[in-house]
Amino acid sequence: MALEKSEYLSNLIKQVNQESERYRENQKNSRDEMKLMELWSKTLRTQDKMIEKNLNIGSYSKLDYIPESNTIELHADQIDSYEKIEPGVEISVRKKKSTDRSCLGIVDDINPEESVITLIPIEYFSIDDFARQGPFGIDVTGNKIHNDRYKWALDKLKYRKSENKRLLDILINPNEAKYDEVSLIEPTNNKIDPSNIKVVEKALAARDIFLIQGPPGTGKTTVIEEIINQMMIKNDNPKILIASQSHVAVDNILKKVVEKYDVNQIVRLGDSSKISEDSQANKVKEQTKGWTELIKHNSIKFARPLLERLAEPATFPFEEIFENEISQTEAGDFNQGALFSVKQFLEESPNTRLKEYTSILKDWYHKLNSQEQFDDLLVSRANIVCSTCTGAANLGWVTNNVFDCVIIDEAAKSTFPEVLIPMVRGKKIILVGDHKQLPPIVNNLDDGSKQEKLLEKSLFEELFEKTNNPNIAVSLTKQFRMHPNISRMIKTIFYSENILESGVAADERTNFSRWHDKSIVWLSTSLKKEREETVSESKAYSNMTEALIINNELKDLNERYKDENANVKVGVISGYNGQKSLLRKIIKPESPQWTNLEISIENVDAYQGSEVDIVFYSVVRSNQKKQLGFLKDNRRLNVSLSRAMSLLVIVGDDMFLEGVAIKEHNYFRDLLGYIERFPVECFKEDTR
Numbered sequence: 001m002a003l004e005k006s007e008y009l010s011n012l013i014k015q016v017n018q019e020s021e022r023y024r025e026n027q028k029n030s031r032d033e034m035k036l037m038e039l040w041s042k043t044l045r046t047q048d049k050m051i052e053k054n055l056n057i058g059s060y061s062k063l064d065y066i067p068e069s070n071t072i073e074l075h076a077d078q079i080d081s082y083e084k085i086e087p088g089v090e091i092s093v094r095k096k097k098s099t100d101r102s103c104l105g106i107v108d109d110i111n112p113e114e115s116v117i118t119l120i121p122i123e124y125f126s127i128d129d130f131a132r133q134g135p136f137g138i139d140v141t142g143n144k145i146h147n148d149r150y151k152w153a154l155d156k157l158k159y160r161k162s163e164n165k166r167l168l169d170i171l172i173n174p175n176e177a178k179y180d181e182v183s184l185i186e187p188t189n190n191k192i193d194p195s196n197i198k199v200v201e202k203a204l205a206a207r208d209i210f211l212i213q214g215p216p217g218t219g220k221t222t223v224i225e226e227i228i229n230q231m232m233i234k235n236d237n238p239k240i241l242i243a244s245q246s247h248v249a250v251d252n253i254l255k256k257v258v259e260k261y262d263v264n265q266i267v268r269l270g271d272s273s274k275i276s277e278d279s280q281a282n283k284v285k286e287q288t289k290g291w292t293e294l295i296k297h298n299s300i301k302f303a304r305p306l307l308e309r310l311a312e313p314a315t316f317p318f319e320e321i322f323e324n325e326i327s328q329t330e331a332g333d334f335n336q337g338a339l340f341s342v343k344q345f346l347e348e349s350p351n352t353r354l355k356e357y358t359s360i361l362k363d364w365y366h367k368l369n370s371q372e373q374f375d376d377l378l379v380s381r382a383n384i385v386c387s388t389c390t391g392a393a394n395l396g397w398v399t400n401n402v403f404d405c406v407i408i409d410e411a412a413k414s415t416f417p418e419v420l421i422p423m424v425r426g427k428k429i430i431l432v433g434d435h436k437q438l439p440p441i442v443n444n445l446d447d448g449s450k451q452e453k454l455l456e457k458s459l460f461e462e463l464f465e466k467t468n469n470p471n472i473a474v475s476l477t478k479q480f481r482m483h484p485n486i487s488r489m490i491k492t493i494f495y496s497e498n499i500l501e502s503g504v505a506a507d508e509r510t511n512f513s514r515w516h517d518k519s520i521v522w523l524s525t526s527l528k529k530e531r532e533e534t535v536s537e538s539k540a541y542s543n544m545t546e547a548l549i550i551n552n553e554l555k556d557l558n559e560r561y562k563d564e565n566a567n568v569k570v571g572v573i574s575g576y577n578g579q580k581s582l583l584r585k586i587i588k589p590e591s592p593q594w595t596n597l598e599i600s601i602e603n604v605d606a607y608q609g610s611e612v613d614i615v616f617y618s619v620v621r622s623n624q625k626k627q628l629g630f631l632k633d634n635r636r637l638n639v640s641l642s643r644a645m646s647l648l649v650i651v652g653d654d655m656f657l658e659g660v661a662i663k664e665h666n667y668f669r670d671l672l673g674y675i676e677r678f679p680v681e682c683f684k685e686d687t688r
Helices: 002-055 141-158 167-172 194-205 220-234 247-260 277-282 284-311 342-348 352-370 372-381 396-400 416-423 450-456 459-466 484-494 544-563 577-587 634-641 654-659 667-677
Strands: 058-066 071-079 090-094 101-111 116-121 134-138 209-213 240-244 266-268 384-388 405-409 429-433 473-475 520-524 568-574 597-603 612-618 644-652 682-686
Touching: 002 134, 002 141, 002 167, 002 416, 002 450, 071 101, 101 577, 141 167, 141 416, 194 209, 194 220, 209 459, 220 240, 220 247, 220 405, 220 429, 240 247, 240 416, 247 266, 247 384, 247 405, 284 352, 405 416, 416 459, 429 459, 484 520, 484 634, 484 667, 520 654, 520 667, 544 568, 544 577, 544 597, 544 612, 544 644, 568 577, 577 597, 612 634, 634 644, 634 667, 644 654, 654 667, 667 682
Parallel strands: 209 429, 209 473, 240 384, 240 405, 266 384, 405 429, 520 644, 520 682, 568 597, 568 612, 612 644
Antiparallel strands: 058 071, 058 134, 071 116, 090 101, 090 134, 101 116
């Protein structure tokens, strides 16, 4: 009896200690979360003040509109730094004969050498509306709007006004999230890997939140597609919000599901210029336009005979009266040149009822043409709504919609307040991302500051580190993109703690290059005299030696694929806009000389989520000061090295990279060490 009592007391003390520890941990997490929210609130207030500094970043001497490509060339004669100007940034200039600023277009390409910035113009653009010379800057209107949305989302979370009232508690301690027993599913995609089916089943069983880490090539989009399809099958009229940090990621998911459902079941929110052509039919504006035109067409069939009867014995000029509200094709052919005074007809008509009906119908058509008030109806009846994270707050009516599930892709690329915008709208949240790839971009902070490092940590990463419950957070374990050797290298260097199997065989990832039996090649510039980087006055980094080597290798590659009567997709990646511009100038990827190569040249940030057969990675940096810049970030290197399916070619000064001292860790040394350890699949060659 005494033994039982002693054992009971021992267990009781143990439980009390566990609860006490749990309480202290929750209190600490709560304080940390509140500190983070306060830090973000403070940061947003600071950014509001600093946004104005980007209003003027330089001046231009000429604007050229190129109708063939529908682009604008802005010729800069002075600029603070090209590093501020990245593809996707909106540029504003003065309106003609005015001091008012207006958005001119979105940056498509930057050529620092010629001081030319290529822009995609805004909708309904006319070059005659803008001053041909003067100051230019980053359009701050969008930044201010985004900051207001971030504040709104932070307040929703802080004051527990999110759709899931437990959301703040779950973010403080994700282990508090609830989930049901896992049920087996019949997959809609018979090619999905069994390991990923299990992930889908767990995601469906989650009631509050579920995290999916997807290393490169592990089929994140396929998993998201299956989750959506299963929700559409299992639930009656579900409401699903699909969001991401980028338009490209949203469109990639939409492309997967769009053919399975009626056009009215899927709505795409966003700016036309940033949405892919494949998604245009699902744009809310396009759907609203089609819906209102159908209503207008049907109403004409009813209204025209009614008004004509009321006008008898006089003839009622329907087309002339409503020509501003309806198109010629809807109302039938009529003589637009006929002289007819609509105002006079209505004023002189003694028929009060006719005038009243005509006025009501004109007002109705006017409301239909304005369309915006009908967008809410389109969104409310759709099952799947697709948007960027910030775009989810783009229209006021979105805030009135409740979503059964919010699925956020590239969640590890989104800042804390950015990802909150869609999160506060959902009863259940599924976050998909990889905190070992590109981090969130936090603007207007000192590079390398403690504050920046804290804010750069995504909510996805924070939650993933807080839980080891496989019912709340999992990692995908099989990759289907890369040659097994490239996959092994990625796992060895970046995912040593993960299970990461290869789902493809080596003979499925062959290449016809001069290193056809290799899958990883390093072309060393260390013995070249002119191997070092150059830095322009605008701080644009480039490396001519590496660019010329890549161009020569591409010429050789093109001939070899021509001999094999085969085509191949090649990506040329660099971490710097200056090098990207130089590579595009030298290689000319659109040139007809590339008969068998489809070449894309982008910086690292534009490549996450993409894949090509062969990648050439230009390191760029090589200097006497042993400075590596942001290339020391292992996440950017991970993205650069994991895009190739068959062959990865790195071009750079390996001796310089070996000698760089990095406080955290030198991942280039790991890469060079891997190449040395596996000489059968890898090769290092000195260029002279």
